[in-house]
Amino acid sequence: MWDLLRRAETGAIIKQRDFDMKRYWPRLKELVKEYDIKYDPEHLVPIDDSVLDDVYEAGMRLLLDVGFLCIDSSRLMTFEESEVKAALRNLPGKGTLGEGKDAVTFEHHDLEDKRTPTVLSGPTGTPLSEQYALKIYESYAKEPFVGVIYMGAPQTIEGLTVKVGSPLELQAEVTNVAWARSATRKAGRPGLALYGVCFPSLSVDMASSSPEYGYRKEDLRCLWPLPQMKVDYATLTRALHFAHYGIKSNTAGVGYIGGMAGGPEGAAITTIAECLGITLLFRPFLIQSIPLNNMYSPWVGESDSMSLWANSVCNAAMNKHTKMILMFGCYTYAGPCTEMCLWEEAAESIAGDAVGAHPYGPGPNSGLVLDHCTGMEARLRGEVACAAAGIKREDANEIVKKLVSKYQKVVESKKPPRGKSFAECYDTETVTPSKEYSAVYAKVQAELEDLGLKLVR
Amino acid sequence: MLEKGVDPLEAISKLTETAREIGDRYGRYEIFLADLIAASEALMAGMKVLGSEMPGGEAPKIGKVLIGTVKGDIHEIGKNVVATMLTASGFQVYDIGYDVAHTAFAEAAERNDAQIVAASALMSTTMPMLREIVDYLKATGVRESYKVMVGGGPVTNEYAREIGADGYAPDASGAAKLAQELVTRR
Numbered sequence: 169m170w171d172l173l174r175r176a177e178t179g180a181i182i183k184q185r186d187f188d189m190k191r192y193w194p195r196l197k198e199l200v201k202e203y204d205i206k207y208d209p210e211h212l213v214p215i216d217d218s219v220l221d222d223v224y225e226a227g228m229r230l231l232l233d234v235g236f237l238c239i240d241s242s243r244l245m246t247f248e249e250s251e252v253k254a255a256l257r258n259l260p261g262k263g264t265l266g267e268g269k270d271a272v273t274f275e276h277h278d279l280e281d282k283r284t285p286t287v288l289s290g291p292t293g294t295p296l297s298e299q300y301a302l303k304i305y306e307s308y309a310k311e312p313f314v315g316v317i318y319m320g321a322p323q324t325i326e327g328l329t330v331k332v333g334s335p336l337e338l339q340a341e342v343t344n345v346a347w348a349r350s351a352t353r354k355a356g357r358p359g360l361a362l363y364g365v366c367f368p369s370l371s372v373d374m375a376s377s378s379p380e381y382g383y384r385k386e387d388l389r390c391l392w393p394l395p396q397m398k399v400d401y402a403t404l405t406r407a408l409h410f411a412h413y414g415i416k417s418n419t420a421g422v423g424y425i426g427g428m429a430g431g432p433e434g435a436a437i438t439t440i441a442e443c444l445g446i447t448l449l450f451r452p453f454l455i456q457s458i459p460l461n462n463m464y465s466p467w468v469g470e471s472d473s474m475s476l477w478a479n480s481v482c483n484a485a486m487n488k489h490t491k492m493i494l495m496f497g498c499y500t501y502a503g504p505c506t507e508m509c510l511w512e513e514a515a516e517s518i519a520g521d522a523v524g525a526h527p528y529g530p531g532p533n534s535g536l537v538l539d540h541c542t543g544m545e546a547r548l549r550g551e552v553a554c555a556a557a558g559i560k561r562e563d564a565n566e567i568v569k570k571l572v573s574k575y576q577k578v579v580e581s582k583k584p585p586r587g588k589s590f591a592e593c594y595d596t597e598t599v600t601p602s603k604e605y606s607a608v609y610a611k612v613q614a615e616l617e618d619l620g621l622k623l624v625r
Numbered sequence: 626m627l628e629k630g631v632d633p634l635e636a637i638s639k640l641t642e643t644a645r646e647i648g649d650r651y652g653r654y655e656i657f658l659a660d661l662i663a664a665s666e667a668l669m670a671g672m673k674v675l676g677s678e679m680p681g682g683e684a685p686k687i688g689k690v691l692i693g694t695v696k697g698d699i700h701e702i703g704k705n706v707v708a709t710m711l712t713a714s715g716f717q718v719y720d721i722g723y724d725v726a727h728t729a730f731a732e733a734a735e736r737n738d739a740q741i742v743a744a745s746a747l748m749s750t751t752m753p754m755l756r757e758i759v760d761y762l763k764a765t766g767v768r769e770s771y772k773v774m775v776g777g778g779p780v781t782n783e784y785a786r787e788i789g790a791d792g793y794a795p796d797a798s799g800a801a802k803l804a805q806e807l808v809t810r811r
Contacts, residue, residue, distance in 0.1 A: 188659070189662060295749035321750055323749060323750075329753045330750050331697070331750065332696065332697025332748070332750045332751050337750065367699065367748060402699075424702055426658070427706075428657075431654075431657060466776075466777070466796065536749070536778050536779045
């Protein structure tokens with residue numbers, strides 16, 4: 169890893185604007201045209217393998233022709249095809265997170281893999297109140313499908329607002345981990361792995377690596393590059409720190425639809441290029457392809473038609489060509505206790521199963537609204553992921569299109585249903601879903617069964 | 626065009642119309658961010674040439690906006706889109722990047738004689754930095770010198786009101802319209 173990270177100090181100097189506008193964007197547009205990549209709303213789950221081959225090759229070309237930019241040193245980091253392929257060959261393809269009886273295995277899955285995937289779920293970065301954070305974690309720890317808990321972000325500590333860069337940030341993170349560990353212990357699952365939130369300060373990320381009070385080596389940490397095709401010193405330092413500490417990381421290629429990556433085609437190619445680049449640079453354990461859609465700002469998501477297509481294509485392409493262990497899904501537009509949130513999740517889970525990825529998240533309401541996350545969303549992720557294991561891509565495509573048709577117009581309106589906070593849809597004493605949420609959930613379960621899914625309840 | 630006797634003010638007006646059309650096309654996602662940036666740079670280059678023919682030596686600007694993403698936050702796509710839309714709309718934009726301290730916002734606003742301070746926060750843990758900017762401007766006695774507009778994923782209209790900002794926009798088109806209203810209000 170160090171040999172590669174040194175390129176941030178030795179590569180050619182280039183201005184960021186020139187990297188974006190003269191190097192990255194023109195090449196991306198050429199590749200979209202050269203490989204004739206087209207967004208296909210009729211195939212949100214791709215069934216044509218030639219599309220997968222084309223997108224994968226275009227992504228590899230983008231990485232090799234453009235490289236990454238280290239914005240702190242203004243230097244290009246370029247890569248040879250042979251070293252990218254070597255890094256892919258050397259991926260372990262399997263590993264565990266967590267301890268003892270609560271350890272779970274993540275393994276590379278093939279397209280239409282019959283094995284049940286492993287669920288990584290939790291608040292998914294959602295802001296949490298001090299009042300309910302512990303109970304929220306308990307609601308996830310109680311769900312048997314949850315294999316790893318994705319942490320939330322405390323908003324206050326003893327009434328003081330947590331600000332990035334302040335001592336409150338570290339205090340919040342240490343307290344956050346303590347809450348989650350307490351929840352897992354109460355659920356009788358003390359060895360359940362925790363996945364730390366993305367984007368804390370570097371100092372907090374490093375200071376919270378501790379087997380005593382922070383993230384243990386059996387946990388998982390977040391490590392994302394910067395959009396598009398960029399890293400900075402903080403990201404590279406994070407990667408080195410995780411390697412030295414000996415903890416596994418999850419990283420992500422994130423082609424922003426509506427951002428510099430352009431439309432869904434450019435986002436798909438960029439996402440693959442980033443996933444390949446970060447596999448080489450960071451040697452991650454898990455990898456996400458997240459072509460996030462910026463078009464429905466202020467909400468971001470990946471259950472809408474364009475993002476779902478790009479996500480399915482990226483995951484399918486990378487699973488066909490590599491041994492990556494891929495994760496699918498991150499946010500929904502709608503909030504908890506709404507049918508729409510559950511439809512979005514189901515669409516992501518079914519598509520994910522068909523393309524060989526493990527379910528991840530969700531963060532309802534784009535992970536932006538205080539306490540808007542509950543264990544019920546994780547429950548549906550798990551039930552659907554189990555039921556759809558081995559599903560054929562053609563069948564998955566038909567179900568996913570029907571689900572997306574239920575909510576796509578709402579997404580486009582930029583007014584997704586807000587749903588309810590944890591305290592509004594759960595009994596906070598018993599940490600069980602309210603009658604209302606249970607009824608909403610049962611309705612969606614019945615609809616999914618009508619669509620042909622045999623849910624494991 | 627100038628050699629052919631076209632009135633520079635009329636030409637500037639046409640460019641401004643074009644800028645609006647480009648902004649609208651971006652709002653409909655018929656073009657994307659990189660296209661918007663390229664178009665905006667071309668427009669600015671055209672404005673510079675035409676402006677040199679104007680009294681004062683430059684094209685009239687609607688106003689000056691100082692824009693950045695707050696301290697601790699690395700997200701800048703949204704901010705970049707807003708900056709580009711504002712430029713295309715005829716504002717002079719000073720983009721101070723991301724991970725910017727509240728003091729740096731204030732200093733840059735003064736240095737560039739901005740009318741509007743625009744700040745973005747994309748995380749719930751960096752959102753409090755928006756309040757810091759407003760509080761700092763108040764505490765240093767310069768709050769009335771600027772209109773403050775805020776935005777970003779977790780930010781809401783209610784939060785903007787709570788912290789004493791002058792406006793909030795959920796997206797880039799909204800931000801450009803808001804900036805035009807704010808500069809008229811001064």
